[in-house]
Amino acid sequence: MLKYIIKRALWVIPTLLGVLIILFSLTYLMPGDPASAMLGPRATPELVAELNQRLHLDRAMPVRLGYYLLGVAKGDLGTSVWSGHKVSSLLAEALPHTALLALTSLGVAALIGILLGAFAAVRRDSPIGGGVTIASLLGVAVPDFVAALLLMLLFCVQIPILPALGAGAAGDPIDIAVHLILPATALGIGWVGYLARLTRESMLDVLDADYIRTARAFAIPRRAIAYRYALKNAVIPSITVIGLGVGKLLGGAVFVEIIFSRPGIGKLIVDAVYARDFPVVQGGILVATILFVLANLAADISYAFVDPRIQYD
Amino acid sequence: MKPDLKMGKILILMIAFLLLLSFSVSAVSKEELKIATWEDISTFDPGWLTSVERELTIMSCLFNGLVKYKEGSWDIVPDLAESWEVASDGQSVVFHLRKNVQFHKGFGEMTAEDVKFSYERIIDPAAKSPEKGTWKLLEKVEVIDKYTAKLIFKDKMANLFTSALPMNSGYIVSKKAVEKIGQEKFGKDPIGTGPYQLASWKPKTHVKLAAFDGYWGDKPKINKVTFLPIVEDSTSETALRTGEINIGRSAMINVKSFKKNSKFAVYSKPALKTYWLGMTVNKPPFDKLELRQAFRYAVNVDNIVEAAFYGTAKRANTVLPPGLPDYWSDAPVYKQDIEKAKNLMKKAGKSGGFKVNLFIPGNDAERIMAEVIKADAAKAGIDVVIEVKEIGAFNDAANKGETDAYIQFYTSTIDPYYIMQWFAGESWNPSQWRNADFTELIKKGASEIDPQKRNQIYVDAQKLTDKDCWAIWLTHGTKVWIAQNNLNIGAIYPNGRMTPWTMSFK
């Protein structure tokens, strides 16, 4: 098992190196002089010169790349041009909010989606089956930021019962939970339908498998067969999808955080983009990418936990 | 028991739990005041502040100056200085400081040393402070004794008491603190003498202030104030409706609906800024005075202001906002008069009409104004072509005079010099208007200390502007604050700036 994890982990390193190089080269795409673009209207000549010096913008490309990689290795992602805070501290503050949002939305959606899918498969002819197909279509149809807008319209504007702002007072779990309801629903809603349909289809296949018939032949209770024996097999396709989905989810988090003014990596990146605060943009994307790569790794590993056959190939 | 029933039960339980949570939404907890602002503050260092008006509400909580505007009006009253004497030649002022005033976070008592340090650090050429211009007439500060400081000037400084001392560059910082943590860090961790001190600052997320129990003046009634940077008006409106913020703002169009709603109280004040429809005077068509006057009669200012500000703002008749001492109260009010406009055009040989390029920035107010101007001007045969430009490009093009007409706004302070100085100079004078008498008047005004003489100088300057008709004044806009009705908002300055330390919950 360990060999398999290490193999997967080692492959991440060259990928991340490539990610850093692409992130670094983005600044070259910037039209005009990056420093004055970053400073914008406040660009007095002295400030531009000072920034050029601080970000080594005036040196040759390989030298700058070296500085950048060295900096990232040391954990120093530079300082925000706009607020003067260290990028790493800004990210450290924003990360927990995004992680919480991602985990709750994906977690709850996966739980409800998979259970709904299994439920629809067990009750094959019930209307639930049809409902699941429609839900999955809706899930695909309504992108997360449109769902966020409609949810806000419904629960904050028309019937103002849920908060539409921020992530709640730190340390007050109820308040944090209440501030999570709408954003997590917006992000997760697409997943419920999709995972439900995926689980329902694979569950229907699994229920026809021989080992299920064996279990019935030995009088294992019907519920244990469906929700333990069959579900563990049926959930395998969902796990890969969830691993890949984290990337899409992080993308969605950007919009949900903006719409609900929630602190987080997404909002940090977009605010930095508006303020042309490039070190923060680079740092934010790097962290989001690392989150995504780790999530994929986690999915691969959990895949092996669920399906033992994976460990050995 | 059927397996699927159990599943159904779990789902219903989960949904019920979520709903239960939502009803326990704690309305904004009593002792914390939440205020929505436009953008986040970029630095807390009074000497390095750039966009002034928006950040003064926060800065005035953290710092005091030697003098201040009395809360709710522009009268100058003592603050950290109990009294002062102005030298007969006006070249120096001696301030007697209040005793036993403590700085935040245990940085000790405020003394004349701090006053000297606070001003000299701004005029120090090496420090490159953006406020250098405000104090260019200050030569140095002398420490007479622990509680007495003498400011010495190169020349008489007219706006010392009106827009220097009581504004951000006049705030007193703790010398010990700045020397200990350095200017850059001080921008993130300010030490002043104000009623509140900085509790935490998360860029683009919130600024949390906590009441300073060692404050020399009367303690604020609310001990926690949080400023939330909210860019979109609609987000602030929604937060007001769900009770998440105490004070916020709304799009102009929705102000009426908040006024009607008993849960809210609406406070609106004319903003200290002026919108105008400017004409470039150094090239056709507006190099001819008659055509400028014709354009003035063609447009209907009342319509423009009503459309863009939905009735929340009044029209402006001159560059200075009303309420300022040197406001030209009997400035002429030009009503739309198509006939007069046509006659003037015939006199200038353009009876068949002419084309006008109108540049505007992308925000909604200017867009709406441009549309109304285009519709009215067409009645007089003037064909207005609107071009929307991104804010940076708009300012460049307007300042270089690349357009025939433009819609621009400048913010001002209670000191007329602050806004009128630009029209005498080269930069930020979009109409390219050069008038020697006007420039002479502005220079004299800058060093005239006697208030009556100073007011007359600025009124004459406004008359000159009206005579040359290079600008059609539109409005001073309005600053609207909407507060939950469980809050008495205390004193609000004439331009809408708030004073959190005077606020309390009912």
Next chain:
Amino acid sequence: MKTDTINQAEVGMSPAQLVLKRKWTDTLRVTLRAVVKVKGGLWGGIFISIMLICAIGAQWISPSDPNAQDIMHRFAGPSLDHFFGTDYLGRDIFSRIIYGCRIAVMVAFGAVTLSSIVGVFLGVVSGYNEGKKIDYFIIWLFDIVRSFPQIILALAIVAVLGPSLFNVVIALAFTAFPFYGRVARAQTLSVKEADYVKAAEAMGLKPLKIISRHITPNIMAPVIVCLGMDMATMIVWESGLSFLGLGVRPPTASWGIMLRNGYKYIQTSPWMILWPALAIALAMIAFSLFSEGLRVALDPKERER
């Protein structure tokens, strides 16, 4: 069951040559008929054709000029002369939705074609040179671009290049090409073992010729299915970027910008947000149904059933 008339001459030809031999219009007709047979495909097809018609003939179809402002009647509700009502500048929302199709279609087709061309080319090249250095380099490239969360990378690229329709297409294409690349590479790995490829190699054809003549046509089926699905995603991302103010420049009518304005005036007129949301949702459903139909039509296993 009507069986396809397969004459003896066509036996033994590679599927792609079969396709190329028949006029491509026949293939299109056969595929479309198959797609339409699939339950969802029909509806998907209908809505997509409506979108295409709106995109091409917007100026004739839309009742009024999308940028014509009528300040006095702004925020008007749906009425006879403004089916969907008017926005904050008094512009007719119905016409803007129709013109919005144009942006959506341009971005969807533009980004998808660009990313598939680049992706398929790289995929086939790397698949064909399996195990060589270039294969590892291309796989490395795919993995790097794939490990970025797509919309976040697109957002950064547009921010750097400056928001415009062209830059949006470039950014979206850049983030999407690895998906086509991987599909193409996987297909190439299996197709390059086929006898008609071995035969071509035996005849001494240059690798580039083999790739273009023999391999690429045979791997297009799964790629085409990806195209359908991806168009829906591209439309969402364009509107997402426009929503953030990083997409198309106003005053062009794009669904994303209309969503942004809807959000800005959510208190004043809630329905302003509904129409673009509805348009995006319908486009998404249409494309996913259509590509589902496409998948079933092009998947030989499914067709027998």
Next chain:
Amino acid sequence: MSEPLLEVSNLTLDYNLGNRKMRALDRISFTLDKGQVLGVAGESGCGKSTLGLAILRLLPRVAEIRRGEVLFNGANLLKLSEEQMEQEIRGQKITMIFQVPQNALNPVFKIETQMTDILRVQDKYQNPGSRKRRKDFRQQAIERLELTGIADPQARVSNYPFEFSGGMKQRVMIGMALSSGTSLLLADEATTALDVTIEAQINRLITRLAAEYGTSILYVTHNLGVLSEMADRIMIMYAGRIFEMGETQNVFGSPRHPYSAALLESLPSRQSKGKRLLSIPGFVPPLDRLPSGCSFHPRCAFAEEMCRQKVPPLTEVADGHWSACLLDQKRGRQKWQWT
């Protein structure tokens, strides 16, 4: 003769696939005594597997029992409630092993988990109050594996199914299916998927354990060779009907139905060395479009006009030897010689 353990009478069953109605079992009647092995033979698609599933009521949704009774120790299994089937019959009195051992075990659970689950369920039904804990069931499972001849069961029990070969997996199934409480084992093509050497070992294991526990077996297979060694009595089925039934040596010795004879002739054996083996022409008819009369007549070399009109009833042509062939009944014992 002792009172039969299992008595199936006039069992008729249809599969409703969309608009097609397939008669999978047509008036099947037979008896099975305690400790006896009844072989059920016939080409694939003749309904022999459906028989096992019908007895244990594990039929798919689309199956519908039209008529008939299945008496087990006097109780009609078709009338029992689902709870009764689970609590008393399935996995306890009647057990079943299936053809493809590869996926007979759940791939994502350890052997130990699957075995202990089954043992716990059985224990719960047999002695409700028992306080046995997981450790006891694990020990019981290891003993079962030992009985089936799996080496080092202590370690192997915590392996996953994919770590076992086909034969080993079938041994696990047999370990579960055959225990002291089992009265009837339904073996559905139990060794067909295994190679010949393993097949012999598995079949010997089944016979040994069945004898030890006095379990009767319904051994379904298309391989007559296996039945010749294992089965006491043989039943030959064709297109859902019984064509011949009797003592193994009688049926092998003197088949009373042309189809049985044909099956025997297509069987490689010492006698047929050097001769060409028979392959019966034509195909097994689809169950929803059966030929009239005797459903074998289109392929039967000896068919006559009456075979086409009348459906031959299953009649006793000798002591304990039944056959359903009009010609045989008319002409008495015949030597149905195909080649």
